[in-house]
Amino acid sequence: MAGVIARRARKQRVFRWTVLTVLGVFFVLPLIAMVEFSTRDSTTWPALVDWPELSERYPALAEGITSSLSQAALTALLMLFLLVPTAVWVRLRLPRLRRVIEFLCLLPLTIPAIVLVVGLAPVYAWVTYFFGGSSLTLVFAYTILVLPYAYRAIDAGLSAIDVRTLAEAARSLGAGWGTVMWRVVLPNIRSAVLSAAFLTVALVLGEFTIASLLNRTNLQVAINFLGKSSATMSVAVSLTALLLAFVLLLLLSLLGGRRRSATAVAPAAPAAPAASVASKEPAA
């Protein structure tokens, strides 16, 4: 009997390691190839970490990097500014609208980016008219694009606390709505807010379709453009962007793990959206 169990355990172990190895090779091999390719020209990596030189040799790339970083930061801010008060207000005052809001927020996930662009193009004619043609105007489109992930993360955070009772308790103690949001709600959904922000940054850094089709620049557009003139540099930048996204998602899952272990009534950490973001990450 014991022998059968030991044999089965051994078989399972072998199977596990085989799957892990195959998958590992599948994922790591292209990365290794990227490292190998991007180091063929010895000036590539030193140029990438030397910002003045980078912006002189590859001005389009430098612009793409700054655009993407500012887009990511602004999108995260705009998303939080719109979504957190809305989600809290819906829970407090309009609980019947929750399903509708959830549906609306999930829509961008079901609409292909290309279709989104077709709809956005005429809107962006107006955006350009009012705000000019800066690549930062992509922030509006990106805020819509990140809604599904950000909403899920924030909603999960709010589900873990009794927002209504906490808000009422704070109100009865003399707190105005600003104080309720700032001193009571936000500290209790801090990790959810961070999750939403990280997902937003990861998503915006990897976005290509909308930026390209709306003729604006960002990191991915610049990489694509660079690929035509300096292949090694474009691969090096892709690799860096990929690693940055990995680090962000790793931080995210660490955050989720810590929250799970910190409280007895742990909320469902937004692991699912994180996974789907990873799969949507464009291979630059």
Place this chain on the structure above:
Amino acid sequence: MTGVAVQLHGLRRTFGTVHALDNLDLAIEPGEFIALLGPSGCGKTTALRVLAGLEDADSGRVLVGGKDVTALPANRRDMGMVFQAYSLFPHLTALANVSFGLSLRGRGKSLARAQEMLELVGIAAFADRYPHQLSGGQQQRVALARALAIEPSVLLLDEPLSALDAKVRVQLRDEIRRIQTEVGTTTLFVTHDQEEALAVADRVGVMRAGKLEQLAAPADIYLTPATPFVAEFVGLSNRLPGTVVGNEVEVLGTRLPLLSPSSTASVTALVRPESVQVTPETDGEGRVLTTSFLGPISKVTITVGDVLVVAQVATDRLPSLTPGTPVRVSLQPVPVALA
């Protein structure tokens, strides 16, 4: 500190087709402890929430200390509230929870005052713990300290004991009464537990369908219920068929005085189990059906013909009242209400 008077005038509140408050009037004396009692959905919580400013009334006025606060938002009403659900801020320690309201008022020494309040509710030793490190009873104590720390003009308790287990509930109930007497804050306590209401309040208001059926001292509510609803809702009652004879009703061969006159002859009288006396007798008209042990007092169910009668007896009498024993049932001539 002495409390302030609270008046609710003609409050109405409708949720769809349900009248949660139907022209409710309630006057609370300064420093008084009032319990609102009623079945779920009777509007007692809505009344408390309207007083707290967490819910708007469709019409009517709320006066606190003679001042009309109907239009004031909750955060400017100066009321301390303890909720049914655990409402402590999870990211703050017990001490920080208690000093939250004080810090909003910009009072110096808020920590010292918070510590004092934790001592008052008897959990100063747990000041540095977070809510999830406290038991349910301890959390509600902190919530009480937090509500009292701001020296509110009115203390509102929204079923604060309903999530606690029986023993802690009784303990904390008595503690709330002690603390309220000590600080003298006018208090409105909402509960569906009649024992709780009768045990702690100066006066008990029994509510039904958004209206106050009776507001009186606990003993009066129990002994002289104003309406059949109050009689049935508060305490256990036997529903026994009777015949009205003048100002009395004849039930099981005994004439009992009526609390209010009746025009119909054939009625159902509400008789308390403690007014029913049971004596074993071989030619008695009743038979013991079941007995249940409830501590020092036990319950005996008897059939008299096709009528079921529940009686309360001292537990040491149980051995003589085994099921099947023939008994004689008599009623004490205390005033009864009719259903």
